[in-house]
Amino acid sequence: MLNSYWLDANMSTDDVWKKICLAFPILADNECSRECPEDNVLEEIKELKLNKCIEDIVICRIEQIMRQKITPDFWSRFSERKTEIGGFERFKDAVDFLYNSFSNFLPMLxxxxxxxxxxxxxxxxxxxxxLLGTFKVIVTSTLLSQLPLTHQIITEDFYKVSFKVFCNADKSDVDQDESSEDVVQCGGCSHEIEQCHCQAILLVFHETNRKLIELDLLERLAGEVITTLIHIRIENHVQESCKGSFDTSYISSLESWLSTVVMGWLTHIYNVNAVSTQSSIKKFHQKISHFLYETYTRTRIEQLFNIIIEYPDSQPAVEDLRICLQKTDLRLYLTQKLQRALETRLLHPGVNTPDVLTAYVAAIRALRQLDPTGVLLETVTLPVRHYLRWRDDTVRCVVSSLTEEGPSELADELVRGEALQLDEGAPSDEDMTNWEGWNPDPVDADPSKTSKSRRTSDIISMLVNVYGSKELFVNEYRTLLADRLLSQFTYNTEKEIRYLELLKLRFGESQLHYCEVMLKDVYDSKRINAHLHSDPNFKLDRQQFPSTAMILSAQFWPPFKEETLELPDFVKEHLQIYTKAFETLKGNRTLSWKPHLGSVNIDIELKDRKFNLTVSPIHATIIWHFQTKNQWTVEELSQLMHVPATVLRRKIAFWQSQGMLREISTDSFLLVEESSTRSKCPVPPDMVCEDEETESAMASAHDQREEELQVFWSYIVGMLTNLDLMPLERIHQMLKMFASQGPTAVECSLRELRNFLDRKVREHRLLFSGGFYRLPKS
Structure with a gap:
């Protein structure tokens, strides 16, 4: 191409080339001259009419030199290093070399x-x-085209060292002032205090970054490394600051640290004098601020289970998390993480039901502060509600917590006296009263429930909604109340009346009418006993021992356990006298005694000791029989007392522990009238006997349910008598149509009915074949 131009210019090839190399020495492989050529040289070259051609040749030559010489030499300085300080020095030397090379090209440009x-x-x-912009593009593209795999190590060393020095610059002065004798090594450069290189490192750091900015290489070479180091530093700082500490808010201190330390370091990296640089710094500040919130939010989410358990002491941590959730998109992550933590650490057989309930109540309180809409609480605690529904003792634990003495979350909640809020699907008129402040529910809200029901439901309401039925809780309270009234052996009901009135505010008076009658029975029993013993016409004062009764209205009390006990004849005579006195007082009413319930105060006199005990009727009956005969077998006592041998054997263990009975052979016991060596634990006077486990006098929930299901049996027998055989589904439909009606209706699921019918098959009262049930032929 040049040959044609040279011929046209009537100049020799050597003359033309000399003139071009004089203006652009780089083409002659010479050092780039820093002196500008005379204008007449450029004018002469212009006359050659080689304008664009010469420009292309110069640029191609620049690319060749960058590719073959400068770039390999630059990357060769990113070799292995032994220490971070060594990497710092290598990066600094490489940038200096590149900047000097860049400066040499400037005159030619x-x-x-x-x-x-x-x-x-x-x-x-x-x-x-x-052309300067073109040259910077050539430099950047050529460097990146030969990028070695290990370049980040040296780059990281440079910025790690500088960041460490910068972060410790302010601390070093404080540390020296506080304990100058203890400080030996600088926390920034790791040298001795007297030989500290921090200031020199910061100067080198600032100068190197200035050169990279001038070359437009800072973002290309170090942008990713700087961002990664900042992220790592933020993560480490968040972990160090708030690990395991939930009683302090950290958002303000973290924001302040980000603005001073991190942004101060970035200010040293970028020269903020330029307006464009200030804009870039501001944008980067927004990005790392979001990363800070996200990191802190994830850290708190990882600790959320412990935060909930420690609530309300952890309220500052919950409030921080609430603020951060509004700035990040981690709501779904929180839901999944907390649900997994609850299932792993709480919802398994190794955790007692009271502990599960305590954690559930704490979760309700904490998550309500975290998300006032109640959507997060509803979503996260769904596995907890399902788990509690399948635990047999959940309702009893809840009711016990509601009415127990001492500090209790549920007892405090009951005292507040709010009305019970059950789940309702339809919105009320009150939902639209504050329409100006209305906000839509979050996207993960259940559309079948109103926002008002989620916001207003209190803790007790949520526990009731686990089962969706107030009747279940009321029935459990009724059973618990019966146990308390029958186990206290007194007529003091003031505390129970207080709890009952509080429960009325929650569940309504109609639901607790039976409990009112039960408490009235106790009061009436006290009054009747006082009247019968004070009236000489009833002759109760002439008995060998005074007897009182707790007179219960059978239809209002929960079913009792079916247990039998044959009392001694003289005791039955006393009870008969009491019954006649009651019949005389009440006219058309009588008493049906439960001999296994109650308490007996007895005086025991042996040859070498005397004491007084309050025991159950079965314990008193056992020891009474030993006054007629010194030795009894379990089988003999079982036949005489009409008590199963297994129960009797367990009750006798009490008298063995008191040193009054001794087992001389298997299931054969002897009365110990004299004891040469007293028991290590002598019986104190006026002792009250308590079994190792306090047994309920009421029938279990399973037994009560079995009794309710027996209502269906007569209907089933009638249906099968008329229709001969029926499938399970047909029997269930017929029962729902006829048996499950009326005020005392009993609900029965298909699964429960199948289990009930299968038990009847095992009892040979039904036959099952081919999917049909029928009665056996007599």
Whole structure:
């Protein structure tokens, strides 16, 4: 190409090449001259009419030198290092080399720019209008095209060292002032205090970054490394600051640390004098602020189970998390993480039901502060509600917590006296009263439930909603109340009346009418006993021992356990006298005694000791029989007392522990009238006997349910008598149509009915074949 131009210019090839190399020494492989050529040289080259061709040759030569010499030499300095300080020095040397090489090209670029002006050339090369911009593109692209795999190690060393020095710059002065004798090594440069290099490192750091900015290489070479180091530093700082501490808010201190330490370091990296740089710094500040919130939120989510358990002491941590959730998109992550933590650490057989309930109540309180809409609480605690529904003792634990003495979350909640809020699907008129402050529910809200029901439901309401039935809780309270009234052996009901009135506010008076009658029975029993013993016409004062009764209205009390006990004849005579006195007082009413319930106060006199005990009727009957005969077998006592041998054997163990009975052979016991060596634990006077486990006098929930299901049996027998055989589904439909009606209706699921019918099959009262049930032929 040049040959044709040279021929046209009537100049020899050597003359033309000399003139070009004089203006652009780089083409002759010489050092780039820093002196500008005379204008007449550029004018002469212009006359050669080689304008664009010369520009292309110069740029190609620049690319060749960058590719073959400068770039390999630059990356060769990113070799292995032994220490971070060594990496710091290597990075600094590499940037200095590149910057010096860049400076050597500047005079030649100025020449070419002048040549452009003289020749009136207006070209865009590699997207840049200026030759300096084109050269920077060439430098960047050439460096990145030969990027070695290990370049990040040296780059990280440079910025790690500088960040460490910067973070410890302020601390070092404070540490020296507080304990100058203890400080030996600088926390920034790791040298001795007297030989601290921190200031020199910061100067080198600032100068190196200035050169990279001038070359437009800072973001290309170090942007990713700087961002990664900042992220790591933020993560470490968040962990160090708030690990295991929930009683302090950290958002303000973290924001302050980010603005001073991290952004101060970035200010040293970027020269903020330029407006464009200030804008970039501001945008980067927004990005790392979001990363800070996200990191802190994830950290708190990882600790959320412990935060909930420690609530309300952990209220500052919950409030921080609430603020951060509004700034991040981690709501789904929180839901999944907390549900997994609850299932792993709480919802398994190794955790007692009271502990599960305590954690559930704490979760209700904490999550309500975290999300006032109640959507998060509803979603996260769904596995807990399902788990509690399948635990047999959940309702009893809840009722016990509601009415127990001492500090209790549920007892305090009951005292507040709010009305019970059950789940309702339809919105009320009150939902639209504050329409100006209305906000839509979050996207993960259940559309079948109103926001008002989620916001207003208190803790007790949520526990009731686990089962969706107030009747279940009322029935359990009724059973618990019966146990308390029958176990206290007194007529003091003031505390129970207080709890009952509080429960009325929650469940309504109609639901607790039976409990009112039970408490009235106790009061009436006290009054009747006082009247019968004070009236000489009833002759109760002439008995060998005074007897009182707790007179219960059978239809209002829960079913009792079916247990039998044959009392001694003289005791039955006393009870008969009491019955006649009651019949005389009440006219058309009588008493049906439960001999296994109650308490007996007895005086025991042996040859070498005397004491007084309050025991159950079965314990008193056992020891009474030993006054007629010194030795009894379990089988003999079982037949005489009409008590199963297994129960009797367990009750006798009490008298063995008191040293009054001794087992001389298997299931054969002897009365110990004299004891040469007293028991290590002598019986104190006026002792009250208590079994190892306090047994309920009421029938279990399973037994009560079995009794309710027996209502269906007569209907089933009638249906099978008329229709001969029926499938399970048909029997269930018929029972729902006829048996499950009326005020005392009993609900029965298909699964429960199948289990009930299968038990009847095992008892040979039903036959099952081919999917049909029928009665056996007599």
């Amino acid at each position: 100025e020449n070419l720019e002048k040549f452009r002006t003289i020749s009136r050339i207006n070209r865009v090369i590699y997207g840049e209008e200026t």
